[in-house]
Amino acid sequence: xxxxxxxxxxxxxxxxxxxxxxxxxxxxxxxxxxxxxxxxxxxxxxxxxxxxxxxxxxxxxxxxxxxxxxxxxxxxxxxxxxxxxxxxxxxxxxxxxxxxxxxxxxxxxxxxxxxxxxxxxxxxxxxxxxxxxxxxxxxxxxxxxxxxxxxxxxxxxxxxxxxxxxxxxxxxxxxxxxxxxxxxxxxxxxxxxxxxxxxxxxxxxxxxxxxxxxxxxxxxxxxxxxxxxxxxxxxxxxxxxxxxxxxxxxxxxxxxxxxxxxxxxxxxxxxxxxxxxxxxxxxxxxxxxxxxxxxxxxxxxxxxxxxxxxxxxxxxxxxxxxxxxxxxxxxxxxxxxxxxxxxxxxxxxxxxxxxxxxxxxxxxxxxxxxxxxxxxxxxxxxxxxxxxxxxxxxxxxxxxxxxxxxxxxxxxxxxxxxxxxxxxxxxxxxxx
Amino acid sequence: xxxxxxxxxxxxxxxxxxxxxxxxxxxxxxxxxxxxxxxxxxxxxxxxxxxxxxxxxxxxxxxxxxxxxxxxxxxxxxxxxxxxxxxxxxxxxxxxxxxxxxxxxxxxxxxxxxxxxxxxxxxxxxxxxxxxxxxxxxxxxxxxxxxxxxxxxxxxxxxxxxxxxxxxxxxxxxxxxxxxxxxxxxxxxxxxxxxxxxxxxxxxxxxxxxxxxxxxxxxxxxxxxxxxxxxxxxxxxxxxxxxxxxxxxxxxxxxxxxxxxxxxxxxxxxxxxxxxxxxxxxxxxxxxxxxxxxxxxxxxxxxxxxxxxxxxxxxxxxxxxxxxxxxxxxxxxxxxxxxxxxxxxxxxxxxxxxxxxxxxxxxxxxxxxxxxxxxxxxxxxxxxxxxxxxxxxxxxxxxxxxxxxxxxxxxxxxxxxxxxxxxxxxxxxxxxxxx
Numbered sequence: 001x002x003x004x005x006x007x008x009x010x011x012x013x014x015x016x017x018x019x020x021x022x023x024x025x026x027x028x029x030x031x032x033x034x035x036x037x038x039x040x041x042x043x044x045x046x047x048x049x050x051x052x053x054x055x056x057x058x059x060x061x062x063x064x065x066x067x068x069x070x071x072x073x074x075x076x077x078x079x080x081x082x083x084x085x086x087x088x089x090x091x092x093x094x095x096x097x098x099x100x101x102x103x104x105x106x107x108x109x110x111x112x113x114x115x116x117x118x119x120x121x122x123x124x125x126x127x128x129x130x131x132x133x134x135x136x137x138x139x140x141x142x143x144x145x146x147x148x149x150x151x152x153x154x155x156x157x158x159x160x161x162x163x164x165x166x167x168x169x170x171x172x173x174x175x176x177x178x179x180x181x182x183x184x185x186x187x188x189x190x191x192x193x194x195x196x197x198x199x200x201x202x203x204x205x206x207x208x209x210x211x212x213x214x215x216x217x218x219x220x221x222x223x224x225x226x227x228x229x230x231x232x233x234x235x236x237x238x239x240x241x242x243x244x245x246x247x248x249x250x251x252x253x254x255x256x257x258x259x260x261x262x263x264x265x266x267x268x269x270x271x272x273x274x275x276x277x278x279x280x281x282x283x284x285x286x287x288x289x290x291x292x293x294x295x296x297x298x299x300x301x302x303x304x305x306x307x308x309x310x311x312x313x314x315x316x317x318x319x320x321x322x323x324x325x326x327x328x329x330x331x332x333x334x335x336x337x338x339x340x341x342x343x344x345x346x347x348x349x350x351x352x353x354x355x356x357x358x359x360x361x362x363x364x365x366x367x368x369x370x371x372x373x374x375x376x377x378x379x380x381x382x383x384x385x386x387x388x389x390x391x392x393x394x395x396x397x398x399x400x401x402x403x404x405x406x407x408x409x410x411x412x413x414x415x416x417x418x419x420x421x422x423x424x425x426x427x428x429x430x431x432x
Numbered sequence: 433x434x435x436x437x438x439x440x441x442x443x444x445x446x447x448x449x450x451x452x453x454x455x456x457x458x459x460x461x462x463x464x465x466x467x468x469x470x471x472x473x474x475x476x477x478x479x480x481x482x483x484x485x486x487x488x489x490x491x492x493x494x495x496x497x498x499x500x501x502x503x504x505x506x507x508x509x510x511x512x513x514x515x516x517x518x519x520x521x522x523x524x525x526x527x528x529x530x531x532x533x534x535x536x537x538x539x540x541x542x543x544x545x546x547x548x549x550x551x552x553x554x555x556x557x558x559x560x561x562x563x564x565x566x567x568x569x570x571x572x573x574x575x576x577x578x579x580x581x582x583x584x585x586x587x588x589x590x591x592x593x594x595x596x597x598x599x600x601x602x603x604x605x606x607x608x609x610x611x612x613x614x615x616x617x618x619x620x621x622x623x624x625x626x627x628x629x630x631x632x633x634x635x636x637x638x639x640x641x642x643x644x645x646x647x648x649x650x651x652x653x654x655x656x657x658x659x660x661x662x663x664x665x666x667x668x669x670x671x672x673x674x675x676x677x678x679x680x681x682x683x684x685x686x687x688x689x690x691x692x693x694x695x696x697x698x699x700x701x702x703x704x705x706x707x708x709x710x711x712x713x714x715x716x717x718x719x720x721x722x723x724x725x726x727x728x729x730x731x732x733x734x735x736x737x738x739x740x741x742x743x744x745x746x747x748x749x750x751x752x753x754x755x756x757x758x759x760x761x762x763x764x765x766x767x768x769x770x771x772x773x774x775x776x777x778x779x780x781x782x783x784x785x786x787x788x789x790x791x792x793x794x795x796x797x798x799x800x801x802x803x804x805x806x807x808x809x810x811x812x813x814x815x816x817x818x819x820x821x822x823x824x825x826x827x828x829x830x831x832x833x834x835x836x837x838x839x840x841x842x843x844x845x846x847x848x849x850x851x852x853x854x855x856x857x858x859x860x861x862x863x864x865x866x867x
Contacts, residue, residue, distance in 0.1 A: 016470065038468065039798050071713070080724075083713030088784055090791015092712065107795060139727025146680035147730055147752055150578075254678070255576030257569075288513035301562065304569045327569055357518050364520015367470045367535045372798040 013393045015380065016370030020393065021212045025220060027228040028200030032380050032389055033215045034207035036373060042113035042208035043374040046104045046120045047385040049203075050196035052174045053099045053237055053314065061176015062184060062192050064097040065141050069189065070104065071095075072133040074119075075126030079133060082119055089115060097174050100314045101385045107374050110209035114218045120204070121222035124197055134186040142182070145175050152253040152425050153261075153322070159249045160263050160423035161318075167238035168315065198229035203384040207377035240265060240316040247421045250432035258325035259425040260334060266310070266317035266414045270387035273414070275398045276406040277310040277319060280415070282358040283345065283407065284308050284321075289357070291341050292323075301326050302334045314386050319415060331424055331432075339417065346412035350404035362399045446794035446820055448803055450810070451638035455645055457652035459628040462807040463638040466800065472539035472634025473800035474532045474546060477808045479627040479658055481528035482600040484618065489609050490595070491602020492618045495563060497525030499615055502559035505552040507545075509559055515545055527600040529628075533801050536635045540644065543632075547648035550623065555615045564607055571604045578677040578853030579752070585673035586685035586851035590746055592666040624655025631807035633800045663743055665689055668847045672861050675853035681752045682854035686765050686865075688844050690736045690745035693813050699826035700838045702737045706785040707777050707835065708768060709734025709749060715784060717772070722751060722764050729753045734765065736842060742812065747843060755855050762850070762864035769845040776832035790824045 013020045018034035025031060051063050073079040086093045091108035093116075106116035148154045158173050165171035204223065206215045243265065253259075267273035284292045285308040296303040306323040325334050370376055376392075383391040391398075424432055453461040485492045501516075501523055502509040516523065519538040523546070524531045530549075534542040574580045584599055591597030602610070632641050668688055691701060709716050710733055714724040722728045732751040739745025749765040797803055810819060850865050 017468070039794075041795060041798060080714055080720075083715050084784065087712050087715045087788040088791075090788050090793070090795065092792070092795065109791060109794060112791075136725065136727045140723055140730055143681070143728070143753060144730035146754060150679045150681055255573050257573050287517040289510070289517055297566075298562070301565070304566045324569075326565065327572070360518040361520055364518075364535050368520065368522070368533065371471050371800070 013390065015376055015393050016367070018207060018373070018376050019212075020380070020389075021216070022389070023216055025199065025224055027224065027226055028198075029223050029226075030203045030384060031216060031219050032203065032205045032384060033210065033212045034205065034373070034376055034380060035210060035212050036207065036376070037209045039373070040110040040209050041107060041373055042110050042206065042210055043105065043107045043372075043377040044113060044116040044120070044207075045106070045205045045377045045381045046124070047203045047205070047381040048102045048197055049100070049201045049385045051098050051100045051102055052172055052176075053169050054196065055169055055172065057172075058180060059188070059192060060172045060180045061141070061174075062189055063102055064174050064176065065138070065181065065184065066189055066193055067095045067097045067102050068137050068141060069129060069134065070123050070127060072137060073128040073130060074123040075128070076122045077119055079130070085115060085119070099170055099174060101382065103378070103381060105374065105378070113208070113210070117218055117222040121226060124199070124202065124223070125226045127193055127197070129186050129190050129193070131186050134189070138181065138184070141175070142178065145178060145181065148173075148175060152251070152255075152257070152259060155253075156251050156259055156261050156423050156425040157320075159251050160261050160421045163247045163249050163421040163423075164243075164263050164265060164318065166241060168240050169237045170313065170315065170318075195232040199223060199226050200228055200231060203381055203389075205377045205381040205384070207380070208373035237315060243419045243421075246417050248432065249421065249423045251423070251425045252428045252430070253425050254428050256327070256427050257425070258329075258331055258427070260321075260323045260325070260331065261423040262321040262338070262420055263423075264319045264414050264420045266319045267312055268316060268387075269312040269314060270383070270391045271312070272406070273410050274310070274312045274317065275395070276402045276410040277312070277317070277414070278362055278399055279355070279358045279402045279407050280345065280411055281308045281310045281319075282361050283350070283354060284341070286358070286361050291345070292338065295341060296323065296334065296337055300337060302329050302337055331426075335422070342411060342415050346408060346415065350407050352404065355402075355404050355407065359400055359402070363396055366396050446797060448797060448806060448820060450807060450817070453638065453642045455625070455630075455642065455649060457625040457646075457649045458654045459625045459630055459649065459652065460811060461642055461645060462629065462631045462811060463636065463641050464631070464633040464803050464807055465635070465637055466633060466803070467635055469633070469635045469800055470536050471533055471800045472536050472542070472632065472636060473804040474539070474542060475631045475801070475804040475808050476529040476546070476550065477629045477631075477812065478529045478623060480622050482598075483595050484622045485595065485602075486614065486618070488606060489602070489614055490598045490606040491567070491600070492610055492614055493527040493622065494525075494601045495560075495567065495607070495610055496615050496618050496622070497527065497530060498563055499555050499560060500525060500530070500549040500553045502563065503554045503556045504548045505554060506548055509556075512545065512549070515541070521545075531801065531804070539632070539634055539636060543644060544648055547645070551649065551652055553619060555612045555619070557612050560612045560615060564610065567601060567607055568604060571601075571607065575604070576677075578675055578679055579683040581675040582673075582683045582685055582851045582853035585675060586687070586748070586849065587746075589671045589673055589849035589851055590665065590687070590689055594663055594665055596663070596743060621655060625649070625652040626654040627658065629808055629811045631804040633803040633807065665744075668844060670847060670865060671849045672858060672865065673851040674856070674858045674861060676856070677854055679854045680754070682755050682758050682852055682856045683752050684750065684758065684761060685851045686749045686762065686848050687747040688848055690747045691740050691842060692744050693740040693742065695740065697838045697842065698737060698740060699823065700830045700834045701842060702789065703782070703785050703827055703830045704772065704835050704838055705735045705737050706788065707781050708772055710738070711785060711788065715788075717768050718749065718765065721768065722761060726760065726764070728757045728761055728764075758852070758856050758860055759864045762861070763867060766845045766848070766865075766867060769839075769843050773836065773839040773843060773845075777835050779832070782830070782832060782835070786827055786830070789827045793820070793824050
């Protein structure tokens with residue numbers, strides 16, 4: 001590193017060895033450059049602040065379908081060109097859609113990565129949306145939807161989401177509904193694209209073996225001339241309503257498993273509660289010694305598996321708890337044991353040793369989850385588009401600040417029976 | 433710059449330093465130092481794997497690995513967990529050994545615990561019972577999973593009664609017969625030092641890893657050298673299996689016996705795979721035709737090289753699609769297999785695939801675990817020291833004629849096995865296979 005580069009990098013935030021430089025172009029595009037030279041690889045990602053959260057009932061699934069169409073031709077890069085160019089350069093590309101954002105990813109060697117910016121800039125401003133391609137890709141999306149409907153866990157998760165969010169768009173699956181997708185028109189998608197795909201609603205993350213000045217120049221050259229656009233003028237999603245009491249849903253599947261999903265509405269991404277809930281998740285289900293693993297799987301043998309996830313989002317979070325009954329165990333027995341453990345966590349003093357263990361596990365998970373430049377780019381981008389990229393850097397420190405009292409408080413506040421939806425997937429013919 | 437020019441320009445180079453040692457106990461040790469790496473990966477491979485399962489007790493090798501963390505002479509399973517979990521260590525057992533990773537600075541502690549697990553596991557009866565119950569539950573659920581059933585039936589069609597025709601984790605019937613005693617006996621006979629290869633990748637130095645492992649694995653006894661046995665598989669031919677189920681999609685596995693990793697045609701078949709069914713996105717023929725043009729599926733692929741091992745792998749073409757598309761999908765697979773035999777691939781296709789294979793070669797080695805797996809593969813298959821340099825050169829040398837030759841030699845569209853599951857009738861499958 002040159003002396004000047006060293007000076008530039010001084011006091012910059014660092015994530016897993018990557019020095020982060022933040023910029024914003026005049027058209028509103030946020031640019032994050034994370035410089036790490038361990039390997040000759042560069043990940044570049046563009047995140048748009050749009051996902052199923054932004055859809056109306058009649059648009060359900062358009063964000064995800066549009067993600068597919070972003071590979072089907074833009075002004076400079078015709079159909080198939082994105083894959084062809086990525087392949088010829090020995091790189092990889094992909095994309096995904098979430099409730100709050102849509103992300104596009106390239107990973108290329110560091111001597112040729114800038115082509116990714118050409119492609120991203122072109123399809124940010126010049127997507128073609130050919131009618132014939134739209135029709136062909138719709139079939140693929142419908143097959144993807146069918147694939148998900150053949151999965152009992154996905155069906156159950158969808159049923160509890162619909163019950164949990166009675167009005168908010170988080171109730172709908174990211175992939176949408178079959179009837180809506182079948183009726184979707186290319187004009188409707190174009191309108192959606194024009195409303196949401198513009199520099200002010202996007203974050204570009206470049207992570208890896210780059211010179212940050214040259215990377216910024218490259219970004220300016222490609223994206224700088226894309227006109228700024230006013231943010232889409234649309235109604236906010238319906239508010240999240242506080243649950244009026246425990247709800248139950250039941251689905252059926254043609255095997256012998258009894259699958260349980262419990263969900264509670266929680267906090268927004270990046271809040272103090274978010275970090276406390278990370279610790280709660282770890283204490284409850286991470287590893288053999290976690291409370292629910294130890295009791296449900298190992299000691300009382302009520303379940304064959306149990307896991308949890310703290311899924312915080314822009315408007316509200318969801319705490320997911322998954323379990324699968326051991327053979328011959330009644331669902332009620334499993335529920336009671338879970339309730340008992342949640343009550344303990346909400347009312348009893350948390351031993352410091354358990355808190356320390358959870359924090360060490362979270363720190364180690366962060367190291368494992370930041371091993372590659374793509375891992376880092378994804379985390380920075382998701383936080384940037386949903387809240388603030390600095391949370392990706394500060395996360396572990398904020399986890400460390402969580403106290404035993406905070407763990408007890410969030411459990412008592414959020415994870416109580418009267419706020420949850422309990423979903424069971426039972427063998428066909430078995431009554432709930 | 434076009435594809436050829438890009439390749440000639442050289443691009444970035446991959447370097448995976450490799451230090452070879454033999455431990456005093458007789459095990460091989462491979463170390464790949466990577467200064468500053470945040471994660472250290474350790475992998476142990478034992479020759480034999482599920483081929484050493486006792487008759488009627490398939491799943492023994494798998495359960496042996498799974499039970500190593502469930503108690504040793506020094507530590508109970510709770511004590512092992514209390515040491516491993518706070519350091520964020522992940523240990524995954526398989527029928528062929530163990531793979532572990534940990535934050536870089538913790539590798540010494542992990543190595544000590546792994547050594548204890550390797551040398552002195554106790555297979556406590558209650559833990560064996562619990563592990564078996566969990567596995568049996570999984571197998572019971574899997575019995576109603578159409579995709580899993582079709583995949584298993586496909587293996588049986590190709591490998592028949594050979595151990596490769598079974599799932600490494602066994603079946604409901606075979607797991608039932610496995611006891612603590614079975615596992616102890618298997619461990620004693622199969623977990624022997626002279627069949628073991630250890631790979632370590634991370635911020636470590638080879639001599640100190642060797643010194644530590646020499647001390648930790650002192651007393652690890654050698655065993656009998658395994659003699660290679662010629663496998664016997666069913667003769668090539670058309671065979672059909674069906675698992676009927678009420679689902680939205682039909683899962684189709686079509687193919688036949690494949691190649692060994694040591695086959696001299698391996699580089700040409702890797703190139704063939706990418707033209708035919710594994711090239712990224714829609715750059716391969718099958719995905720372009722069945723997904724991009726016809727919209728038949730979200731997931732569709734085909735490959736012969738990816739399963740090549742010490743024993744022959746499989747050529748497998750897979751698609752998950754709606755019932756009304758079954759005939760089109762199967763004929764699409766067969767027609768593309770025939771086409772690549774009959775017509776030389778175009779220069780443009782070949783250039784694209786070569787550029788991808790050569791350009792992507794350095795990618796994916798960021799993870800310590802990937803490097804450790806490479807070290808193990810290099811030992812198992814006897815890769816030369818300059819393999820990471822010569823393999824791309826082998827891809828570069830492949831010609832359209834080579835691809836046509838290996839397609840004719842190794843693909844057999846007229847003698848494919850077909851396993852399907854979902855809402856479809858066997859007659860439809862047979863008719864589609866006949867074309």
